[in-house]
Amino acid sequence: MHELALTEDLVALIGEHCAGRTVTRVVLEIGKLAAVVPDAFRFCFELCAEGTPAAGAELEIVELPGRALCRECGRECDLDSAFERCPCGSFSLQLLSGEQLRLREVEVM
Amino acid sequence: MCVTCGCSDPKPNREHERATSVRLRKPRGPERTLKLERSLLEKNQRLAEQNRAWLAERSVLAFNLMGSPGAGKTALLEAIARFAPELGALVVEGDQATERDAERIRRAGCRAIQINTGTGCHLDAHAVLHALAALAPEPGSRVFLENVGNLVCPALFDLGEALRIVVLSVTEGDDKPLKYPHMFRACDALVLNKIDLLPHVQFDPKQAIEHARALNPRVSTFELSATSGQGVESFCAWLCAFGSESAQRTPESAQPGSSP
Numbered sequence: 001m002h003e004l005a006l007t008e009d010l011v012a013l014i015g016e017h018c019a020g021r022t023v024t025r026v027v028l029e030i031g032k033l034a035a036v037v038p039d040a041f042r043f044c045f046e047l048c049a050e051g052t053p054a055a056g057a058e059l060e061i062v063e064l065p066g067r068a069l070c071r072e073c074g075r076e077c078d079l080d081s082a083f084e085r086c087p088c089g090s091f092s093l094q095l096l097s098g099e100q101l102r103l104r105e106v107e108v109m
Numbered sequence: 110m111c112v113t114c115g116c117s118d119p120k121p122n123r124e125h126e127r128a129t130s131v132r133l134r135k136p137r138g139p140e141r142t143l144k145l146e147r148s149l150l151e152k153n154q155r156l157a158e159q160n161r162a163w164l165a166e167r168s169v170l171a172f173n174l175m176g177s178p179g180a181g182k183t184a185l186l187e188a189i190a191r192f193a194p195e196l197g198a199l200v201v202e203g204d205q206a207t208e209r210d211a212e213r214i215r216r217a218g219c220r221a222i223q224i225n226t227g228t229g230c231h232l233d234a235h236a237v238l239h240a241l242a243a244l245a246p247e248p249g250s251r252v253f254l255e256n257v258g259n260l261v262c263p264a265l266f267d268l269g270e271a272l273r274i275v276v277l278s279v280t281e282g283d284d285k286p287l288k289y290p291h292m293f294r295a296c297d298a299l300v301l302n303k304i305d306l307l308p309h310v311q312f313d314p315k316q317a318i319e320h321a322r323a324l325n326p327r328v329s330t331f332e333l334s335a336t337s338g339q340g341v342e343s344f345c346a347w348l349c350a351f352g353s354e355s356a357q358r359t360p361e362s363a364q365p366g367s368s369p
Contacts, residue, residue: 002230002262006149013147035265035291071326082290091287091323095294101149107142 003040004048010041010103011048018108023054025107033066033082033098057106066098153266156234160241160269164252170352171241171252173232173268175292176276177285178258181302183210184335185276186253190217192338193345196352197250201240203232203257210255220244231262234269251352260289272351278303279310283317286324293321298329300344305334 014023026045030038038061045059066079072090079098085091148154164171174182189198200221202210211223222240224232237254246252254270256263275296277285280303286293293299299321301314318330329347333340 002265005229005231005233009149009152012152013145013149017143017145017147035261082294083287091290091320092326093324103145103147103149105142105144105146109141 003036004044006036006101007041007044007048010045011052011054013103014054014106015052018053018106020053021108023057023106023108025058025060026054027060027062027104027106029062029064029100029102029104031064031066031098031100032080033068033095034101035082036101038063053108054106062104064098064100067096068093068098069096150265153234156238157267157269160234160238163238163241164246164269164271167246168248169246169250169252170272171254171268171270172348173254173256173263173270173273174276175256175260175263175273175296176258177260177278177281180258180276180278180281181335182255182258182276183213185300185302185333185341186214186219186255187217188333188335188338188341189253189345189348190214190219192341193349194218196345196349197247199244199246199250199252201232201237201244201252201254203236203255205229205257226257230257230259231266232256232268233266237268251348260285260292264289264291264295272297274298274300276300276302277317279306279312279314281312283313284320286317286320290324293328294324296325296328298331298347301330301332302335304332305337305339 010028014026028041030036030041041061042059049055049057067076068079068086069076070086070088070090071092071094073086073088075086076096077086086093176182186198186200189196198219200214200219202214202221202223203226204210204223205226205228208223211221214221222244224236224240226232226236232254241252244252254268273296275292275298277299279301299318301317304314314332321328321330331340331344331347333344335341
């Protein structure tokens with residue numbers, strides 16, 4: 001549900017940078033360990049963008065992989081979600097990357 | 110409407126103005142793709158740092174209190190008011206609707222401000238900025254920010270707090286830390302509440318703490334019952350000790366009048 005608030009911030013950020021030009025495409029990076037649901041962003045984006053320069057823009061979501069260091073076995077592992085464990089079975093993971101929530105770029109006309 | 114950022118607060122304040130001023134990047138020529146690389150959380154983060162500096166200038170500590178609806182967050186604050194009046198607890202209450210929790214806190218003898226988030230599922234740094242200004246905490250006091258009942262969304266939003274405390278009640282299940290890893294990974298303290306009900310529910314406190322420690326080895330844990338009072342004293346003692354340690358640190362680090 002917080003995706004709605006975050007999408008409002010996304011549309012505001014776009015508005016700050018597009019200087020009134022029409023936005024045709026938005027590229028958003030979402031890490032697989034960020035506590036958000038990409039589909040919820042897609043759902044909210046159309047609603048939030050209405051009446052702004054981003055109205056009707058295509059939203060591309062790039063999902064970035066999760067990476068963690070296991071405190072038990074000392075090895076690094078890939079994570080597809082924050083609910084996963086290391087292949088050794090441990091939940092004791094130090095997250096290294098995958099929590100991004102970033103507006104990468106926009107295309108304007 | 111607040112003239113500095115367009116929010117609905119009628120009284121703009123200096124901190125707010127500093128916090129929300131946004132520098133616009135000038136358009137550079139005919140390029141079609143604008144590389145931005147901006148975090149969606151940066152506005153909240155900026156306001157959270159603003160809150161942190163505002164609190165530090167006043168030697169006030171804020172605690173972000175999170176947990177499911179019904180975990181006993183408000184009951185814990187009532188117990189803190191009863192057991193540790195020396196903490197000087199002030200409260201910002203976050204709920205989607207009603208003033209009920211703020212009224213409960215006032216009846217317990219503490220000052221409280223209610224934030225109604227409407228459809229919002231979490232407190233954010235902007236709402237807290239206004240609430241802190243309205244609450245006007247005295248130097249040396251402690252502000253508890255009781256978040257909207259929710260084990261997911263509040264984990265993402267820094268409010269400017271010194272500590273994050275999660276309340277988990279024994280009626281919720283001892284596997285919650287594994288099912289809501291974001292929340293339990295990000296907290297400083299875990300309070301297991303309603304332990305007076307343990308004879309009646311299947312909840313293994315050791316298991317819950319083990320799960321929480323697996324995600325977050327440094328988390329401090331407390332077992333208590335806010336209604337019976339069992340265990341509340343040691344939690345309050347920990348809060349007081351944290352406060353006095355931090356109070357020794359803050360005067361050097363605080364720079365009154367500076368903007369973050």
